[in-house]
Amino acid sequence: MDEAQQPAPSRETDDEAFKRELVQLIPHLRAFARTLCGDPAAADDLAQDAMMKAWDARASFQMGTNMKAWTFMILRNQFYSEKRRSWRQSQLDQEAAERTLVAVDDPEAPVALDELRQGLSMLPPEQREALILVGAGGFAYEEAAEICGCAVGTVKSRVSRARRALHAILEGGAYDRDGEPAGDAMRSILADAERLSTVR
Amino acid sequence: MSDGENTKRGRPSRERHAEEMIEQKPSGERRKSSAALDEARLRQQAIGVRLRQMFDQVVNEDVPDEFLEILRRADSRSSEKG
Numbered sequence: 415m416d417e418a419q420q421p422a423p424s425r426e427t428d429d430e431a432f433k434r435e436l437v438q439l440i441p442h443l444r445a446f447a448r449t450l451c452g453d454p455a456a457a458d459d460l461a462q463d464a465m466m467k468a469w470d471a472r473a474s475f476q477m478g479t480n481m482k483a484w485t486f487m488i489l490r491n492q493f494y495s496e497k498r499r500s501w502r503q504s505q506l507d508q509e510a511a512e513r514t515l516v517a518v519d520d521p522e523a524p525v526a527l528d529e530l531r532q533g534l535s536m537l538p539p540e541q542r543e544a545l546i547l548v549g550a551g552g553f554a555y556e557e558a559a560e561i562c563g564c565a566v567g568t569v570k571s572r573v574s575r576a577r578r579a580l581h582a583i584l585e586g587g588a589y590d591r592d593g594e595p596a597g598d599a600m601r602s603i604l605a606d607a608e609r610l611s612t613v614r
Numbered sequence: 615m616s617d618g619e620n621t622k623r624g625r626p627s628r629e630r631h632a633e634e635m636i637e638q639k640p641s642g643e644r645r646k647s648s649a650a651l652d653e654a655r656l657r658q659q660a661i662g663v664r665l666r667q668m669f670d671q672v673v674n675e676d677v678p679d680e681f682l683e684i685l686r687r688a689d690s691r692s693s694e695k696g
Contacts, residue, residue, distance in 0.1 A: 445672035530664050550669035604660045
């Protein structure tokens, strides 16, 4: 719209602005990495790698566009290329998932969160990430599609399949935990969500 | 109190629908299935709340110093280069 070709602002100013925005995104990158890796230490490594990749590629980023989506895409690509290279073992190893629960201060929360994590870990990765991006990361379907490098319709169907599957898992069916009757997971999530939504 | 914000598609007020019911006599079946829909929606909402909570929990953690340290080092390296 504004056609006047402005002289490029000085490199330093750009870098500073970029850095400021990038720093604000670190918590979100960590959270996304945690959902991909499970293990908090591995997740932080991944988030750091992604942050550095974003920093190195800052010249190719257009300020004013969606940096969050851009960095998430970098992180995701990083995750999958590392995974292709080396990684076969734990998609979300149980121990790691449990370790992430230590920091929860609500005594009732761990149960449902643990079950939610286990439920998530049972979803196909592409469904899981779509659900996380849209359902937790606050991305629009279009943005999630960009991040995952697929069509918007694909994201929509992944999210809805993930929702259904997760619901079924938590409700009972596939999910089993020694001793605890199925359906408890869903019940505790429901009870908890009700409490949380009154706070919101 | 908890259903303040999500009534957009939620259960309609009984009064408002009383008239329609007299005229249209919606079958009990229909009511049942919409109740089931509400239930399913409620459950999905609950999962959604949990999912966000799980994510936000990490977002709200303090960022380890390492992150800023790495970035600071990279920044000074690149400004040395010019």
